[in-house]
Amino acid sequence: MSQIELINISKSYDKQKDVLNSINLSIEEGEFFVLVGPSGSGKSTLLRMIAGLEEISGGFLKINGQTMNHLPPKDRNLSMVFQNYALYPHLTVQENILFGLKGRKIDKKEQQRRLNEAAEMLGIQELLKRKPRELSGGQRQRVALGRTVVSHAPLCLMDEPLSNLDAKLRAHMRVEIRRLQKRLGLTMIYVTHDQVEAMTMGDRIMVLNDGQIQQVGEPITLYNEPVNLFVASFIGSPKINVGNAVFSENGKYLIVENQLHIPVDPSVFCHIPRDRNLKVGIRSEHLMPGISKKENLHYLEAVNIEQLGNETSIAFELGSELWTAKWPGQWKIDLGQKVSVQIMPEFLLFFDADSGNLIKSAELGKSQGAVSV
């Protein structure tokens, strides 16, 4: 089993600016850990350093308490799935899966046993004699997973393994990888730039930006209590709605994007500093249709409507921003129509506009309790 610790890890290529900066992290045994971040944030670099494919410029990498900085990849007892699957095009599926075992001169019978086990687990028994070019994307993906399965390594690293697949297959493989990981009890470090994958697969997520850890935590925590604007807008789809906000002179209203006047409710706003530049955020599901209740209604102009069948996504213009609302069911709204929207102050997230840090998150527990009563 595998437990991983990164202590003050940093990386710079060719003595240039740091690509990764003092990364401190510990990953538990059997955990599905997702590394997520925009392109160029250093996810692959971090993963490759753990694998031993890239030199560690500073800090320590410990696996099971032992420092691994200078061990070659083969001595780290891990497996890795590459974005392009790294299948050998001249070898059959079977030879591909057994490549590593043969190289390590593992007993023939044992090889066969592991092969059968993996093939059965992944449902690729019929494909064993084929070459990779005769396989579909999803099948190739499965062969790449097969290599992980036969290696019996307790730690598995994956670098954007699903990014070459179409949306439907991706959703399917997400479930499959997750099941495989639980079944084999693997410690998984999974890199993706797709926040949906991160949310749905991870036990914990680490958000990386510009080589720096933004936040580490459970998916729901990241969604509900993002530590800064970056995490807030990176996690969640559609993106969280953000707007500049100031308090009115008399302190009775919070004015968002010079347009929305939200009455100040002392119980919600008590800890919000009055003298700073603020940004407020609100999730699209909290921009609710203003039909049932009378309070906190605002009229916004709809500039785009997307009918998704089970829900309707409406874009409103608010100052210089576009805010998106997601309403369950099918709504008949015309372009340019003024729509009444309910914005409850307790659903607002407050950020410091200068540092981007969170001042106050939405009060979800309270409101849900209120609704269910």
Add this chain to the structure above:
Amino acid sequence: MSMIYPTIETNETYLHQAERVKRQNQMKSFLKGMLFLLPSIILFSVFVFYPMFKTIYLSFFLTNAQGATTVFTGWDNYKALFVDPIFIKSVKNTFLFVFYTVPPTVIISLILAVIANEKLKGIGFFRTVFSSTMGVSVAAASVFWLYLFNPTMGLLNKVLETSGLDAIEWLTDPKWALIAVSATTIWMNIGFTFLILLGGLQSIDSSLYESADIEGSGYFYKLRRITIPMLSPTFFFVITVSIINTFQTFGQIDILTQGGPANGTNLIVYSIYREAFVNYQFGAASAQAVVLFILILLMTALQFKLVERKVHYQ
């Protein structure tokens, strides 16, 4: 009846028209294609097809010293070739020469390419050095080796002497002459072969090696199971081109040995040259040239037939 009749007619006229338009379009695209091909057709005709047919034509004649045809002899030139011990020897020499030259060139180039593909400090310098023989002309290289082979002052014999061995008459000893010429040719061909193989190596996806590293494969296991098979299309290309080149070797023979000693390095191309421009037998020389052409054609066809299916293309 009267209802069906006109439908058939319109259908037929329609088909007829469609056919005509189709043929017109085909004609147009054919003419366009020809227009694009024209420059290369002209060049090939002047410099390849015309000489080729002229050679075949000449091979059925006796000629005077100016190369004008005198007597039509039919297959006589060819018949004479196959009983001519000197020509037969030149064919044998040529095959031997290919055998001495091509495999060592490819193997040495492969080793150099594998070394030059490592991520080491200053590897760019070695890459330049290894490929530098490509930039050396045949004449310059031959003269350079002529000095090395010099029986008294040559570096090779100096080395042999200091290590207590007998000096070798590299270019005049029948046992050694062909080997000496082969060594020169290997040296000259390494640059090109090295460069092509290095290009092949660099196009292999590095994640294949990384994946193998993680799975714990050793250096030679990776070489045998990844590098060599992934390089097979490049090998195929390099070997085919090398064989054709070697069949056509001329310059280094002319400068180093002039086909001697005792025709020991007389290759087909050199024999053609001698027949045509020393003996002025243009008919016989043409017949040899045709035989060489057929030999190369057969060798290449054979290679494609035997090997190409086994080559792995991505």
